Amino acid sequence: xxxxxxxxxxxxxxxxxxxxxxxIRKQLDIFGLLVIAFVTSIGGGTIRDILIGHLPVxxxxxxxxxxxxxxxxxxxxxxxxxIDKIDKTLTLFDSLGLGFFTLRGIQEGLAIQLxxxxxxxxxxxxxxxxxxxxxxxxNEIPYLLxxxxxxxxxxxxxxxxxxxxxxIALPNELIDLLTILIIFGIRLLAVKKNISLPRVD
Amino acid sequence: xxxxxxxxxxxxxxxxxxxxxxxIRKQLDIFGLLVIAFVTSIGGGTIRDILIGHLPVxxxxxxxxxxxxxxxxxxxxxxxxxIDKIDKTLTLFDSLGLGFFTLRGIQEGLAIQLxxxxxxxxxxxxxxxxxxxxxxxxNEIPYLLxxxxxxxxxxxxxxxxxxxxxxIALPNELIDLLTILIIFGIRLLAVKKNISLPRVD
Amino acid sequence: xxxxxxxxxxxxxxxxxxxxxxxIRKQLDIFGLLVIAFVTSIGGGTIRDILIGHLPVxxxxxxxxxxxxxxxxxxxxxxxxxIDKIDKTLTLFDSLGLGFFTLRGIQEGLAIQLxxxxxxxxxxxxxxxxxxxxxxxxNEIPYLLxxxxxxxxxxxxxxxxxxxxxxIALPNELIDLLTILIIFGIRLLAVKKNISLPRVD
Numbered sequence: 001x002x003x004x005x006x007x008x009x010x011x012x013x014x015x016x017x018x019x020x021x022x023x024i025r026k027q028l029d030i031f032g033l034l035v036i037a038f039v040t041s042i043g044g045g046t047i048r049d050i051l052i053g054h055l056p057v058x059x060x061x062x063x064x065x066x067x068x069x070x071x072x073x074x075x076x077x078x079x080x081x082x083i084d085k086i087d088k089t090l091t092l093f094d095s096l097g098l099g100f101f102t103l104r105g106i107q108e109g110l111a112i113q114l115x116x117x118x119x120x121x122x123x124x125x126x127x128x129x130x131x132x133x134x135x136x137x138x139n140e141i142p143y144l145l146x147x148x149x150x151x152x153x154x155x156x157x158x159x160x161x162x163x164x165x166x167x168i169a170l171p172n173e174l175i176d177l178l179t180i181l182i183i184f185g186i187r188l189l190a191v192k193k194n195i196s197l198p199r200v201d
Numbered sequence: 202x203x204x205x206x207x208x209x210x211x212x213x214x215x216x217x218x219x220x221x222x223x224x225i226r227k228q229l230d231i232f233g234l235l236v237i238a239f240v241t242s243i244g245g246g247t248i249r250d251i252l253i254g255h256l257p258v259x260x261x262x263x264x265x266x267x268x269x270x271x272x273x274x275x276x277x278x279x280x281x282x283x284i285d286k287i288d289k290t291l292t293l294f295d296s297l298g299l300g301f302f303t304l305r306g307i308q309e310g311l312a313i314q315l316x317x318x319x320x321x322x323x324x325x326x327x328x329x330x331x332x333x334x335x336x337x338x339x340n341e342i343p344y345l346l347x348x349x350x351x352x353x354x355x356x357x358x359x360x361x362x363x364x365x366x367x368x369i370a371l372p373n374e375l376i377d378l379l380t381i382l383i384i385f386g387i388r389l390l391a392v393k394k395n396i397s398l399p400r401v402d
Numbered sequence: 403x404x405x406x407x408x409x410x411x412x413x414x415x416x417x418x419x420x421x422x423x424x425x426i427r428k429q430l431d432i433f434g435l436l437v438i439a440f441v442t443s444i445g446g447g448t449i450r451d452i453l454i455g456h457l458p459v460x461x462x463x464x465x466x467x468x469x470x471x472x473x474x475x476x477x478x479x480x481x482x483x484x485i486d487k488i489d490k491t492l493t494l495f496d497s498l499g500l501g502f503f504t505l506r507g508i509q510e511g512l513a514i515q516l517x518x519x520x521x522x523x524x525x526x527x528x529x530x531x532x533x534x535x536x537x538x539x540x541n542e543i544p545y546l547l548x549x550x551x552x553x554x555x556x557x558x559x560x561x562x563x564x565x566x567x568x569x570i571a572l573p574n575e576l577i578d579l580l581t582i583l584i585i586f587g588i589r590l591l592a593v594k595k596n597i598s599l600p601r602v603d
Contacts, residue, residue, distance in 0.1 A: 023346075029398040031353055032346030046252070051448070053457025055254025060310075060319045067318070077401055109462075117469070118462045132539075137333075139342045141541045145425075145434030152433055197431040200479055224547075230599040232554055233547030247453070256455025261511075261520045268519070278602055338534075340543045 007180070008104075009068065011097025015041040016072040018094055019134050024080065026138050036134055037073045043130030048105050048122055052112055095187040099180035101127040102155040106162055106179075120159035127155045127183075147199050150190045158183035208381070209305075210269065212298025216242040217273040219295055220335050225281065227339050237335055238274045244331030249306050249323055253313055296388040300381035302328040303356040307363055307380075321360035328384075329353045348400050351391045359384035410506075411470065413499025417443040418474040420496055421536050426482065428540050438536055439475045445532030450507050450524055454514055497589040501582035503529040504557040508564055508581075522561035529557045529585075549601050552592045560585035 019040025023033040042059050049057040059065045105126030109119035128144050128151060135142040144152055158179050165175045189195070220241025224234040243260050250258040260266040306327030310320030329345050329352060336343040345353055359380050366376045390396070421442025425435040444461045451459040461467045507528030511521035530546050530553060537544040546554055560581050567577045591597070 024401050026342065027348065027400055028342075028346045029348040029400055031351075031398055032343075032348075033401060035346060035353075050251055050452055051457070051459050051462060053254075053455075055252070055256075055457075056313060056315070057252050060252060060315055060323070063316050063318045066322070080401070112458060114458070114462055115465050117465045121468070122462070136337060136538060137343060137346060139340065139541065141428065141430075142434075142539060145430045145437060145539060147429065147431040147434075150433075152437075197433055199429055199431055200426050200435060200482070225602050227543065228549065228601055229543075229547045230549040230601055232552075232599055233544075233549075234602060236547060236554075251452055254455070256453070256457075257514060257516070258453050261453060261516055261524070264517050264519045267523070281602070337538060338544060338547060340541065 007096055007100040010093050011100045012041050012065065012068055013072045014090060014093030014097045015130055016069045017076050017090060018131075020073055020076040021080070021090075022134060022138060030077075033077070034070070034073050036137060037076075038069055039137060040130045040134040041069050041072075043133040044101060044126045044128060045104070045130075047129045047133075048108060048126045051125070052108060052114075052122070054108070091188070091191055095184045095191075096180070098127045098151075098155060098187055099158065099183035102158055102183055103162070103176055103179050106159055116163050119163075120156060123159050124152050124155040128152045147196050150195055150197060151187070153197065154183045154186035154190065157186060208297055208301040211294050212301045213242050213266065213269055214273045215291060215294030215298045216331055217270045218277050218291060219332075221274055221277040222281070222291075223335060223339060231278075234278070235271070235274050237338060238277075239270055240338060241331045241335040242270050242273075244334040245302060245327045245329060246305070246331075248330045248334075249309060249327045252326070253309060253315075253323070255309070292389070292392055296385045296392075297381070299328045299352075299356060299388055300359065300384035303359055303384055304363070304377055304380050307360055317364050320364075321357060324360050325353050325356040328356045348397050350395060350397055352388070354398065355384045355387035355391065358387060410502055412495050413502045414443050414467065414470055415474045416492060416495030416499045417532055418471045419478050419492060420533075422475055422478040423482070423492075424536060424540060432479075435479070436472070436475055438539060439478075440471055441539060442532045442536040443471050445535040446503060446528045446530060447506070447532075449531045449535075450510060450528045453527070454510060454516075454524070456510070493590070493593055497586045497593075498582070500529045500553075500557060500589055501560065501585035504560055504585055505564070505578055505581050508561055518565050521565075522558055525561050526554050526557040530554045549598050552597055552599060553589070555599065556585045556588035556592065559588060 016037045019037040020033050022040070023036035028036065042057075042065065046057050046059070049055065102123040105123035106119045108126070109122040114122065131151075132142040132144050135144075161182050162175060162179045165178060170178075217238045220238040221234050223241070224237035229237065243258075243266065247258050247260070250256065303324040306324035307320045309327070310323040315323065332352075333343040333345050336345075362383050363376060363380045366379060371379075418439045421439040422435050424442070425438035430438065444459075444467065448459050448461070451457060504525040507525035508521045510528075511524040516524065533553075534544040534546050537546075563584050564577060564581045567580060572580075
């Protein structure tokens with residue numbers, strides 16, 4: 001529980017930071033930035049909860065998430081000149097968040113007996129759709145869909161490995177940990193090596 | 202009840218008018234205009250109802266809302282050359298609608314025991330997200346997020362006052378009325394004085 | 403049942419194809435194309451299911467839909483040089499899908515006792531909102547709203563005929579069939595004759 005709480009917080013913070021920074025580049029006002037920070041951070045989980053009918057969505061019931069995002073937002077605004085220098089830290093948190101949120105989505109799907117493909121889709125939505133809504137609000141073609149460094153692909157690969165590891169009956173905690181590490185590792189490697197998917201011409 | 206019904210109708214009408222006019226500027230066809238009028242008018246309440254799981258969403262169950270919007274839409278199309286002249290009337294209704302819909306969202310949150318921050322967020326979503334979806338459909342960065350005259354800020358301030366007044370135990374009807382008036386007044390003042398939030402550079 | 407299953411599959415395939423082709427024009431990567439294919443195909447039904455509270459949304463519970471879309475997507479990628487030549491076949495399937503999905507939405511509305519206007523809106527949303535989300539993701543003003551060949555109008559007319567035919571007590575199967583044919587026919591005619599709705603200036 002502790003382990004996940006830490007990574008969950010890390011992911012939420014990382015996504016709130018990346019949303020805020022993306023908004024600053026678009027010259028939003030202070031409130032616009034806060035909305036973007038929220039949406040980037042909780043958007044994926046919100047869409048997942050709506051799709052599976054787990055309503056009210058969780059962040060409405062847990063104000064600690066709301067306070068965490070507001071706190072992160074305020075810190076990001078004040079520290080933003082330094083944050084550019086910790087770009088690598090951001091990628092690190094963002095990739096961890098990607099791993100955690102994918103796992104979370106898969107587990108939510110399993111909890112209501114969805115099959116593998118639906119679970120992997122839910123995991124990918126949880127991890128990636130906050131950024132997708134962020135890009136829609138900022139009036140851009142979502143990063144997720146453009147020819148950029150792979151972002152959803154690590155989630156899908158990690159999801160496939162999750163079910164593969166279930167098949168060979170590894171202990172649950174180990175499967176969870178390895179799934180996060182696989183997604184984390186592939187995303188970091190992709191950023192470093194600038195790996196993207198091909199286009200169709 | 203009567204008092205709220207009147208303002209609810211006023212808000213719905215005002216938002217339907219503003220959606221129609223925004224669509225005309227983008228050269229949509231007649232059907233596109235009607236969709237935009239609908240979305241601007243009921244979008245915020247729809248997203249609120251989805252987030253709290255109050256489904257089916259209310260306007261599906263109450264065709265008087267649908268007819269009201271269609272009627273407003275038709276009138277707006279025929280009277281649009283005159284409506285520009287009543288720009289101030291529009292701002293008036295829009296600001297009243299902002300106050301009412303914020304109050305409505307807060308009350309919906311309280312009805313399912315959400316805490317203060319979640320209620321204020323719900324109120325702001327109810328009041329502002331119709332316009333946000335309108336702007337997404339029109340392929341613009343939402344007004345709400347840009348450096349424009351404050352729009353969501355009055356809702357948040359009004360929401361904070363609502364809970365402050367609860368604390369000092371004013372009668373409920375007075376709190377409701379004052380909340381609407383605060384939001385209404387701040388928005389009108391902001392339009393008049395051209396008040397906007399700062400950007401972060 | 404068989405009759406509807408066939409058209410349902412046809413509609414899903416047609417919408418998956420049209421989404422994929424729209425994505426290729428925007429130079430998305432492979433994963434982006436797959437997301438667009440999905441969203442175009444199941445977006446309308448997903449929004450309908452959310453609005454009426456029929457959650458989890460159906461495609462999460464039925465992986466055959468997911469596999470059908472993935473299969474269609476892969477075929478489209480490999481056959482795309484030939485697909486341009488079968489543009490008419492695409493319009494044919496797309497128009498059939500429009501008819502079927504409108505009927506499906508109306509029936510879902512009736513199943514929860516919604517009245518006529520709400521049912522027709524649900525039908526139109528089921529048929530048209532997949533394409534609307536596709537256009538939002540591709541950062542365009544939705545086709546549905548622009549001055550283009552009518553797309554939602556046939557759905558609305560078909561919906562009105564559906565309830566008219568109910569009134570004169572035709573057998574249900576005949577009503578269903580005629581509703582699909584009316585929508586199908588009007589859309590095909592509109593494409594052929596380049597019929598669009600007027601703008602408001």
